[in-house]
Every structure is written in structure tokens, then in C-alpha cells.
Amino acid sequence: MRKITAILGAAAMALSAGVSGASAQNEMGAGSSLSNPETVVRKFSVQSVGPVLNEIGMPWQVRQLDNGAQYIHAASGSMQFILFFTVCNGAECSGMQAVTFFTDANANPQTVQAFNVRYPFGTAGIDQSGAAYVSRYDIADYGIPRGNIASSVVNFLGLAEMFASELANAHQTVSLEGYADDLASSSLNRQALNHFTGVDSALSMQADEHRQGFEQGAEMIQMLLKDESAPRNKIENKLD
Numbered sequence: 520m521r522k523i524t525a526i527l528g529a530a531a532m533a534l535s536a537g538v539s540g541a542s543a544q545n546e547m548g549a550g551s552s553l554s555n556p557e558t559v560v561r562k563f564s565v566q567s568v569g570p571v572l573n574e575i576g577m578p579w580q581v582r583q584l585d586n587g588a589q590y591i592h593a594a595s596g597s598m599q600f601i602l603f604f605t606v607c608n609g610a611e612c613s614g615m616q617a618v619t620f621f622t623d624a625n626a627n628p629q630t631v632q633a634f635n636v637r638y639p640f641g642t643a644g645i646d647q648s649g650a651a652y653v654s655r656y657d658i659a660d661y662g663i664p665r666g667n668i669a670s671s672v673v674n675f676l677g678l679a680e681m682f683a684s685e686l687a688n689a690h691q692t693v694s695l696e697g698y699a700d701d702l703a704s705s706s707l708n709r710q711a712l713n714h715f716t717g718v719d720s721a722l723s724m725q726a727d728e729h730r731q732g733f734e735q736g737a738e739m740i741q742m743l744l745k746d747e748s749a750p751r752n753k754i755e756n757k758l759d
Contacts (some may be wrong), residue, residue: 552574552575553571553574553575553665553666553669554574555665556664556665556666556669557664557665557666558664558665559662559663559664559665560659560662560663560664560665560668561611561659561662562608562611562612562613562659562662563604563611563612563613563614563615563657563659563663563668564604564610564611564612565581565589565591565610566610567665567668568591568602568615568668569581569591571665571668571669571672572591572593572672574669575669575672575673577593577594577595577672578593578594579591579592579593579594580592580593588603589603589604590602590603590604591603595673595676598619598676598679598680599619599620600617600618600619600675600676600679601617601618601619601620602615602616602617602672603615603616603618604616612659613658613659613660614656614657614658614659615656615657615659615668616654616655616656616657617641617654617655617656617657617671617672617675618652618653618654618655619652619653619675619676619679620650620651620652621650621651621652621682621683621686622650625649626645626649626650626651626686626689627686627689628645629689630685630686630689631643631644631645631651633685634681634682634685638678638681640655640674640675640678641653641654641655641675641678641679642654642655643682651682651686653675653678653679653682655671655675655678657671
């Protein structure tokens with residue numbers, strides 16, 4: 520994991536200027552609305568995901584790792600992110616992983632844990648060097664609407680902005696009090712998010728609604744944990 524994160528993280532930082540400064544390329548987005556959002560694409564690929572990024576105004580380029588694997592490097596405003604595809608049959612793939620890296624090498628593990636507890640839509644983590652990242656995995660085994668691709672990317676970036684805000688305001692000590700404060704700060708940070716550059720108002724509104732849904736989901740989980748009548752599964756220790 521450390522090697523993969525280091526390779527992709529370095530690639531993202533190295534390509535940052537290239538994505539923001541590129542022009543007059545077919546791979547660069549210039550639109551601000553999504554056509555045919557209910558049209559289902561068969562699988563994830565550069566050919567199916569790239570046009571969606573174009574239409575919602577997110578510039579992108581295709582890049583390649585040393586092992587030959589391709590990925591999309593894209594941006595929304597100042598937020599850089601990467602999309603790569605998995606479970607592939609030729610150029611068509613059933614899985615799409617979104618990931619964004621942060622240069623702060625002193626991310627507080629307590630803040631990351633609290634964030635993961637509150638927001639299951641994506642996963643935040645820290646690699647062995649202390650660098651933080653947020654990741655999200657989507658599945659298109661039986662196709663996926665173009666609108667869902669756009670919504671997933673927009674909501675993922677919203678989550679990344681929330682994570683960045685929490686890292687910037689994180690406690691540097693690990694304590695139960697600090698953990699509770701990190702959990703409580705999540706709902707406040709949601710109210711101070713930046714708007715995405717180029718994203719149309721409908722997608723932005725949906726993203727705002729889903730961020731409220733993230734909060735509602737977290738509250739429901741806490742209520743269910745306290746409800747003794749909620750169904751639970753028993754874990755059997757195979758070592759006994």
C-alpha cells in the first residue's frame with residue numbers, strides 16, 4: 520500500500536501544473552451541465568468516464584504508471600484527484616477507484632478514525648509516511664447511469680473537502696475528549712465547504728443533500744448501536 524500510495528501521490532503532485540494549465544486538448548473539460556444523465560454506460564473506461572468529467576467542467580488527462588497501468592488525473596478547482604479502473608476485461612472495467620492525496624505528513628490518526636466512523640461513503644487513511652488520503656470505490660457490474668458517475672465523483676470531492684477541513688483543524692493529541700470533538704466538528708465543517716468549479720447547480724444541490732444524508736446516516740448508526748433490539752451477528756472465534 521505504501522508503494523502504491525507513494526507512486527500515485529508523487530504522480531498527482533507532479534502532474535498538478537499540467538492538468539491546471541493544459542488547453543486545446545480533447546481530454547480537457549469545458550462544460551457545466553450533464554446531458555443524458557439516465558443513459559447507462561456498460562462499464563467504466565476512459566471513453567465512458569472522460570466525457571462525464573468534460574460535461575461537469577473538470578479538466579483531466581490520462582497518465583500511466585511505470586507498470587503500464589493507466590489512470591485519470593483530474594481536478595475540481597484546487598482539488599486534485601485520481602481515478603483508476605479495476606476488474607477489467609480489455610478497456611472495459613467493472614470497478615472505479617477515486618483517490619485524493621494530501622501533502623500534510625502529520626495527519627492525526629484520531630481525526631482519521633473519527634472521520635471514517637462518521638462518513639462511510641468513502642474511506643480516509645494514512646500511509647506509513649504519515650500522508651493522508653481519501654478513497655472511494657464504485658461498481659458497474661451491470662452498467663451505471665452517467666448521472667451516477669457524476670454524482671459519485673462530486674460527492675467524493677465533497678467528502679475530500681470535508682476531510683481536508685477536519686485535518687486542518689485537528690487536535691494533535693490523542694484523547695477521548697479530542698476524539699469526541701473530532702466527531703462533533705464534522706457536522707460543522709459540512710456547512711463551510713467550497714463550491715466546485717464548473718459543476719452545474721443541480722449536481723451541487725444534490726451533493727449538498729447527500730452531505731446531509733452522510734450526517735443522517737451517521738446519526739442513525741449511533742442510534743441503532745444503542746438500540747438493543749437492533750439485529751446483531753455473532754462472531755465465532757475459530758481459534759478456540
